[in-house]
Amino acid sequence: MTQEARVQEFVAAFERLRAEVEKVIVGHRDIINHVLIGMFAGGHVLLEGVPGLGKTLLIKTLAEGLELSFSRIQFTPDLMPADIIGTNIILEDAEGRKHFQFQPGPIFGHILLADEINRATPKTQSALLEGMQEGSVTVAGSSRPLPSPFFVLATQNPIEMEGTYPLPEAQLDRFLFKLRVRYPAIEELNAIIERTTQVHPVAVEQVMTGPAVQGFRELIREVPLATHLRDLASTIVMATHPDWEGSPEISRRFVRYGASPRGAQAIVLGAKVMALSQGRYNVSADDIRALSAPALRHRVILNFEGEAEAVDVDKLVAEIVDKAQERMSAGREAFLR
Amino acid sequence: MTADRGPIQQTEALARLAERVARQVRRRRAEYHALRGLLYGAAAAALVLLFKTPFGSLALPIAGGLVLLGLLAGGLWGLFQRVPHEDAARLADGAFGLQDRVATALEWARRPDRTPLVDALVADAIAHVQALTPRQIVRRRVPREVRWLPVPVLIGLALAVSPPLPMPSGRLPDLSTSTDQSDTKERGELAMMEQDRRLVPKDALKRPAMEERDFNQRGGTGASPTAGDLSAIFKDTSLGNQRPDFNSFLKKGDERLKLLEQVDRLPDLQSDFTQSQYKMVFRKSKALTGGLRPDQISPQRLRELLEEMERLGRKGGANWSGDAMEGMDALEGGQPDKALEAMEKALNKMRAMDEQGRGGKNLRGGRERNSGQRGDRGRGTGGGPDEQDFGEGEGFLPGKGKSASPKGDASQRLRANPYDVGVEGESRQGKKDGYDTNMTGRGGKMGSRLSYLGVIGQYRKMMEDAITREQVPRDYHTQIKDYFQALDER
Numbered sequence: 001m002t003q004e005a006r007v008q009e010f011v012a013a014f015e016r017l018r019a020e021v022e023k024v025i026v027g028h029r030d031i032i033n034h035v036l037i038g039m040f041a042g043g044h045v046l047l048e049g050v051p052g053l054g055k056t057l058l059i060k061t062l063a064e065g066l067e068l069s070f071s072r073i074q075f076t077p078d079l080m081p082a083d084i085i086g087t088n089i090i091l092e093d094a095e096g097r098k099h100f101q102f103q104p105g106p107i108f109g110h111i112l113l114a115d116e117i118n119r120a121t122p123k124t125q126s127a128l129l130e131g132m133q134e135g136s137v138t139v140a141g142s143s144r145p146l147p148s149p150f151f152v153l154a155t156q157n158p159i160e161m162e163g164t165y166p167l168p169e170a171q172l173d174r175f176l177f178k179l180r181v182r183y184p185a186i187e188e189l190n191a192i193i194e195r196t197t198q199v200h201p202v203a204v205e206q207v208m209t210g211p212a213v214q215g216f217r218e219l220i221r222e223v224p225l226a227t228h229l230r231d232l233a234s235t236i237v238m239a240t241h242p243d244w245e246g247s248p249e250i251s252r253r254f255v256r257y258g259a260s261p262r263g264a265q266a267i268v269l270g271a272k273v274m275a276l277s278q279g280r281y282n283v284s285a286d287d288i289r290a291l292s293a294p295a296l297r298h299r300v301i302l303n304f305e306g307e308a309e310a311v312d313v314d315k316l317v318a319e320i321v322d323k324a325q326e327r328m329s330a331g332r333e334a335f336l337r
Numbered sequence: 338m339t340a341d342r343g344p345i346q347q348t349e350a351l352a353r354l355a356e357r358v359a360r361q362v363r364r365r366r367a368e369y370h371a372l373r374g375l376l377y378g379a380a381a382a383a384l385v386l387l388f389k390t391p392f393g394s395l396a397l398p399i400a401g402g403l404v405l406l407g408l409l410a411g412g413l414w415g416l417f418q419r420v421p422h423e424d425a426a427r428l429a430d431g432a433f434g435l436q437d438r439v440a441t442a443l444e445w446a447r448r449p450d451r452t453p454l455v456d457a458l459v460a461d462a463i464a465h466v467q468a469l470t471p472r473q474i475v476r477r478r479v480p481r482e483v484r485w486l487p488v489p490v491l492i493g494l495a496l497a498v499s500p501p502l503p504m505p506s507g508r509l510p511d512l513s514t515s516t517d518q519s520d521t522k523e524r525g526e527l528a529m530m531e532q533d534r535r536l537v538p539k540d541a542l543k544r545p546a547m548e549e550r551d552f553n554q555r556g557g558t559g560a561s562p563t564a565g566d567l568s569a570i571f572k573d574t575s576l577g578n579q580r581p582d583f584n585s586f587l588k589k590g591d592e593r594l595k596l597l598e599q600v601d602r603l604p605d606l607q608s609d610f611t612q613s614q615y616k617m618v619f620r621k622s623k624a625l626t627g628g629l630r631p632d633q634i635s636p637q638r639l640r641e642l643l644e645e646m647e648r649l650g651r652k653g654g655a656n657w658s659g660d661a662m663e664g665m666d667a668l669e670g671g672q673p674d675k676a677l678e679a680m681e682k683a684l685n686k687m688r689a690m691d692e693q694g695r696g697g698k699n700l701r702g703g704r705e706r707n708s709g710q711r712g713d714r715g716r717g718t719g720g721g722p723d724e725q726d727f728g729e730g731e732g733f734l735p736g737k738g739k740s741a742s743p744k745g746d747a748s749q750r751l752r753a754n755p756y757d758v759g760v761e762g763e764s765r766q767g768k769k770d771g772y773d774t775n776m777t778g779r780g781g782k783m784g785s786r787l788s789y790l791g792v793i794g795q796y797r798k799m800m801e802d803a804i805t806r807e808q809v810p811r812d813y814h815t816q817i818k819d820y821f822q823a824l825d826e827r
Contacts (some may be wrong), residue, residue: 003457067603222452226441228427281458284436284444304808 001287007283009274010216014040014277020065023202025058026195034179034270034294035062036155041269042217042265043176044152046117046167046298053181055155055191056115062153062206063111066213069087069147071109077163081127085137099301102139107131110147111263119163125171128152132174143195149213153319167299176266177291177300180314200279215255219309223272226330230268235324237264240300242316246310250316254306259299268297285325347456350438350463352422358429359420361475370415371408372483379489386496397497398737432474614649615691618642619684631674639676640668640746643721647681657683680755797821 001009014036019031031047034205035058038045047055063070075083086105092098106112107128117125130234131137132152136145154175156167172178195202238244241258242251271287297313306316382400390398426440441463445455449550622643643664650658665680800821805816 004451004460007454007457219454222454224441224452224458225446226437226444228423228440230438280436280438281454281461282438282441284438285437291516303524305501305805308811 003281004220006245007279007281010219010276011211011279012283013208013216016159017065018064020204020207021058021293022059023204023242024061025054026045026191027184028054028058028181031179031241032058033274033277033316034177034291035059037270037273037291038176040213040273040277041176041266042149043266043269044154045172046172046175046178047153047155047181048178049155049160049181050159050183051157053183056113059111059113059153059155061204063113065207067206067209067214068110068149070223072113072115073106073122074115075117077119077121077165079120079124081124084127085131085139090280095168100140102144104144108136108144108146110149110151111254112150112152114152116156117154118156118166120165122165122168123132125165125167129174134227148212149210149217164316172298173260173262175298177270179294180297191315195196209313220269220272220276223281223283224275225268225272229271229283229285229288232272232285232324232328233264235327236267236288236292236321237296238318238326240296242303246327248320250319250323254302254309254311254316255300256303256306257301259296261334263296267291270295289321289325292321296320347459347463348443351426351443351459354439354466354469355422355425357441357471357472358432359425360423361473362420362428363416363418365475365477366415366418367412368415369478369480370450370488371412373480374407374409374411374414375404376407376480376483376489377411378404378491379486381407382488383493386493388501389496390501400493400497426804429474433465435462435465438465456640476660479614496817502750507767602807613694615684615687618646618649618687622680622684626677631677634673634677636668636673639680640665641682643668643683644674646680646687650683654688656790660686683799791823793821 018032021036022029024034036049036057039062047058049055049271060070060072073079082105082108083107086103086108088100089103090098091101098286110244114128117128127137128301131146131150135148135150136143138144152175155162218219239247239258240251240255240263242253242255244258267288268283270291271283274287274291275283277279293314297316300313300317302311302313302316352370361478382403384398385392385396385403392399423440427437429435430437430439438458439462439670442455442459443449448455625638625642643661647658647661647665650661651655660683662678664676664683667673667675667679800817803809804817809817
């Protein structure tokens with residue numbers, strides 16, 4: 001199969017999967033795109049939004065569109081790590097002998113929906129850390145690999161903060177993207193009403209297998225990235241650090257900690273998926289710009305002044321991207337800008 | 338079509354596009370710099386036409402040549418500047434909406450670690466480039482300063498048709514004469530000076546401004562100025578016998594500038610107490626009569642001195658004018674001894690008036706010094722008639738002068754001021770116009786003032802940095818800023 005054919009196959013698969021999700025989910029096209037990009041990039045996605053916007057439904061629909069196992073964990077304050085990872089239980093065989101047998105938890109699935117992840121204690125939240133980063137978990141001293149592809153989709157509610165445990169920075173950094181699910185427009189709301197109150201529910205077809213997802217993940221890493229675009233991604237991430245010499249004023253004023261190198265990886269990997277999903281063989285500056293906010297908004301920690309002035313991280317990142325592009329073009333002759 | 342060729346060969350179409358864009362950039366650059374060169378050339382041409390006298394009939398061709406030269410030089414400069422291929426490719430990507438295809442394909446086609454997708458990328462980029470319609474993508478830019486181009490052009494045109502401006506023919510004053518004369522030996526002997534003065538025409542002596550100054554006091558400036566020689570002005574100062582030494586001014590300038598802040602301590606230059614009329618005349622009389630009997634004194638010089646005293650007295654409305662007149666009459670009558678007595682009387686009156694004027698500056702004259710009043714003013718007991726006369730305030734306050742006060746010696750800061758020792762006399766009793774802060778101890782050796790505006794600026798900047806970096810609650814920001822605002826208003 002030629003490269004062009006592989007790319008066309010990916011584009012078609014991407015479109016089919018999106019179409020299946022859009023059978024159920026009305027609107028939120030950007031959110032769907034970014035969830036799919038995160039999945040093909042091999043990362044995990046955190047969805048943040050008020051209740052009732054379809055976050056859980058979106059993830060369930062995506063899982064239905066893939067021939068992959070799906071697990072759901074409803075995070076609560078009394079949830080324990082063993083409830084996620086699994087535990088050894090004592091079994092008695094036919095001869096009456098007892099032995100330990102590992103009973104895998106819900107983490108052993110291809111797609112894991114961690115619903116309201118910020119309601120569990122940090123101890124339980126951290127049970128996901130190893131699995132998200134390494135693709136394996138350690139139980140009773142033995143490491144057990146998770147099925148591949150492994151994809152965590154978590155949700156959290158930004159307004160009900162009582163009885164919640166905000167995710168620590170280390171855990172947030174494990175998510176490739178953080179997506180903000182916003183309230184639908186009135187036309188979308190009308191469509192939701194019509195679609196969800198009719199007699200026959202919508203059936204979602206399975207359009208992609210696990211090995212296919214794995215194959216596309218390998219293809220995506222072959223997408224070439226020009227040097228100047230790599231430099232742009234690095235400059236954007238560095239510009240989120242208030243102590244960096246080239247940081248814009250807005251970073252120096254409102255940011256306490258900038259994004260980690262995982263932020264740059266997330267931008268570039270996401271940009272590659274976005275390029276390929278549009279049938280392009282290369283990353284463009286527009287891809288990097290479009291994915292900067294989802295990749296950086298949970299990695300940039302505001303300082304007191306930023307919190308006090310209710311600085312919108314998305315606007316902050318957008319300004320940082322603008323400044324980074326200006327900085328990149330500052331050294332070039334005026335005719336080339 | 339491209340299967341049997343390597344990626345580098347396939348990128349020819351892309352390289353051609355980049356080259357085409359680079360040519361456009363060079364052309365636009367040539368236009369841009371040619372316009373700038375035209376402006377500078379026109380300015381130079383206007384200058385040539387302004388001063389066209391030395392150029393004669395060649396002025397117009399030279400001006401035209403300068404305009405053309407500027408145009409050509411600017412154009413060539415822009416044309417031959419390098420345009421990197423990568424930049425041209427990026428420019429093409431941006432202008433044609435190619436989404437970085439060309440730049441990425443050109444870069445990755447040369448890389449040894451290219452992935453299989455690169456071939457597809459190159460083919461895709463070529464397909465996109467071949468579908469393009471060639472067009473001009475580099476915008477023409479006009480230099481901002483070119484809006485001033487009509488100015489030199491119009492000025493040049495006006496100058497071209499107008500008659501030439503007269504060239505300035507003035508000469509700067511020749512200071513070399515006075516400088517050279519500073520190297521000659523000092524003419525201190527009064528006899529020589531008097532000999533020179535006799536050669537001066539009498540009507541010249543009637544110029545009061547020059548006549549009333551005692552040039553002999555200044556040392557080495559005895560040469561009579563010639564008419565129209567501006568260097569005479571400089572001969573009338575103490576700098577006249579010194580070479581200009583800018584470095585010494587830089588070293589000492591700091592101290593001199595500090596004095597400007599102490600307005601009340603600056604000497605009254607309009608009434609120089611060290612060069613009063615009395616002293617001037619007194620020195621002349623001493624030079625005239627020193628060691629000589631009355632019959633040995635030159636009647637001519639004595640008459641001149643008396644005439645001068647009479648003129649000074651008449652001009653100032655003083656009462657020694659009559660004594661001087663008596664002396665001149667006695668001299669006419671062949672009685673030089675009476676003439677000398679009259680001169681002594683006039684001198685005494687001049688001295689009295691001089692001391693009266695000194696009293697207006699809160700200073701005591703030499704006669705008062707012996708009047709026994711000092712004991713009343715708390716000065717230490719060590720002072721005698723020949724004791725050096727220190728400045729105002731010396732010895733009248735604790736810890737000053739030679740008093741045995743436990744607070745120590747006088748502040749060096751006050752002593753360091755040369756004008757304190759340059760003015761004769763002591764502080765008199767009663768209310769004074771001004772006071773010096775009498776600082777003692779460690780503080781007296783340090784500057785007593787800070788530059789308020791400089792310091793407040795530093796603190797303001799520190800405040801702004803602190804507000805930005807530290808976690809200062811927002812409610813406090815306004816209060817802090819108001820505080821500094823209030824300081825500014827003060």
